[in-house]
Amino acid sequence: MHSIAFYLFALLAITGGIFLVAFRNPVSSALAMVLSFVGLAGLFIGLNAYFVGIVQILVYAGAIMVLFIFIIMLLDLNDEKPVKFKSTTVLAGVIIPLLLVVQILGVIQSHNTGDEGAFKKITASSMAISAKEFPEDSAIHKSLTHPKSPKLPDTNLIGHAIFTRYNFPLQIMGVLLLVATMGVVILSKRSSKKAS
C-alpha cells in the first residue's frame, strides 16, 4: 500500500505534464512544468532521497525554469497557434512512448517481489547496522547513530559515493561542463561581433 502522499504527488506531476502540453500560453506551460517538477521532487522525497528531491526543486524549478520564464517574458511570446501535424510526427509520438511503457512494464514484471518489492522501511536499528560500514568518527556514522534523532544522511552518502567510487567520472564530468560553458561563451561572443 502506497501512502496518500505518493498518489498526491504523482497526480501533481502528471497534471503538470499534461498542462505543459495542453496550454497555449508559453508562460502557463512553463509554470505547469514547475508544477510537474515539484510533484517529482515530492516522489523522490517519498523514497527517502531527500537530497535528490530538493536538488530537483533547487536546480530545475528554482533556476532553470526561472531562466525559461525570464526569456519567455523578455521575448513577449504570443499564444502558440495550433499546428497541423504530419502523420509521421504523430506516429513517432505514439511509438516512442509506447516503447517506453513496454520497457517499464518489463522492469516491473521482472522485479515483482511482493507489494513493496525490495524496499525496506528505514528504522533506527537498520541504520545502526549500516553505520558499522563507516569509521566511528565519520559524519555518516555520527548521523546514523545519533543518540536522540538518528537520520539517514543521504547527502553525505551521495557525497561519499561520488568522491570515492566515482571520483574519476566526476572529474571528467566537471571538465566536460567547463568546456561546454566556455564553448557557449565563445560562440555567443563571436555571433554578437558579427551582428555589430
Added chain:
Amino acid sequence: MDIPFLIAALIKIGVFIGITMTFVSVCVIFERRFSAIIQDRVGPNRTMVPLSILGFKKDFALPIGGLTQPVADGLKFILKEDFTPSYVRKVFFWLAPVLVVVPALLTMAVVPFGSPMEFGDTVIPMAVADLNVGPLFIFAIASLSVYGITLAGWASNSKYPFFGGVRSCAQMISYEIALGLSIIPVLMMFQTLNLGHIVEYQAAHGWLLLPAWGEGLSLERWLMLIPLGISFVIFTTSIFAETNRMPFDLPECETELVGGYHTEYSSMKFALFFMGEYAAMVVGSALIVTLFFGGWSIGFGIDGLLPTGAWWVSLIHIGCFLSKVTVFILFFILVRWTIPRFRYDQLMNLGWIVFFEAALINVFLAALVLAYPSIGLMGVIIGFIILSAAATLLIIIAKGATQKPSATAV
C-alpha cells in the same frame, strides 16, 4: 503513520506559523517605530479605537502605546477596495501574491525553534519537519518565491511593474549563487545538513561565531573564524538581496519604478506582497541565527546544565531563539534606514564579481584550515601560497571584467 506524530506535527504547524505571522506584524511596528527613532520622529505611538464613528464623544486610546498599530494596518488593507485593472492577465495576477507568501512561510518548516521535547520515549523535535537537508530545503523553497515577484511584474501588463519583475528575477538568481556558496564552509565545519544537529553541536561546543566554550576553545575553531566571518558577511548581505530589502530593493525602487512589481496591486493582494517580504526577512534572520549564532542555545555552556528534554527547557530555548531573531530583525531594519540604495550595475557587480569570487576562495580557505591536522603545517603553507596565487589571478580577471567597454566596441 502514528497518531501522536500527526497530532504533534499539526500543533507545531499551527504554533510556528502563528509565531511567524505574529513576527511579521510585529516587524511592521518595529519598522515604523525604529525608523522614527532613526529619523528623530515619534512614530505611531498610540492607536485609538474609533468609538467616535459609533456616536461617542471621544476615541478610546488603549494604554499599550502603538502596539495595536499592526491591527489597524491590517484592517485598513482588508477594508480598501480590491481593484483588479482590466488590462492585467487575471489568473497570474491573482496567483502571484500567493506565490510570494507561501514559499516564505513554507521555509519556516525546517527551522528548529527550540530543543527537542521528550515525553517518555517519544522525542518531539521543535521543528515541523526535522529534515536532513535543512539549508538546502530553505534555498530550494525560497528560490520558488522568484516566481511570485516575476509573475506579478509580468501579469500586471504595464511597463514599470515589468521592469521590477525582470530586475528581481535577475537579482535573486544572481544572489542565490553567492548564498549557496557562502555557507559551504559552515556545512564543512558541521559535517551535517540537519539544522537540529547543527544547533545541538553549537550548544555544546560554542556558537559558530563565538567559540568560547566546549571544544570551541581549540586553535582550529578560532582560525576557522576567518573563513566563517567572510561567510557570515556574504551570507547576510545575500539574504538582504534575496528578500529585496533596502540596499537592494531595486525591484520596487520608488524613484525609478513607481512601486515596482506591485504597482498595480491594491488592498489585501498588496498586503500579501508586504507580508511575503517580512516573512522572508523573519526566515532569513532565523536562518542566520540558526547557522551562525547557535539557534536556540543560551550559550556559555548553560545548555549542558539544564535537564535535556524537559518541556520548560524547550520553552526557554524557544524564547531564546525568538529574542535572537528579534535582534536580527532590528538589524535588518537598521540597515534599511541607514544605507542608501545601490545602483543596478553595482548590485550585479557585487553579486557576480565580488561575492561569487570571494565565496569561492573562502571555500578553499576553510578547507585548508580544516585539513590542517591531516596535511600538517608544511601542507597548509604550500596550500596557502597556491590559494593566494589563484586568488590574485581571480581578482585580476574580475578587474578586467568590470572595466567599461570602450566606446568603439558599440
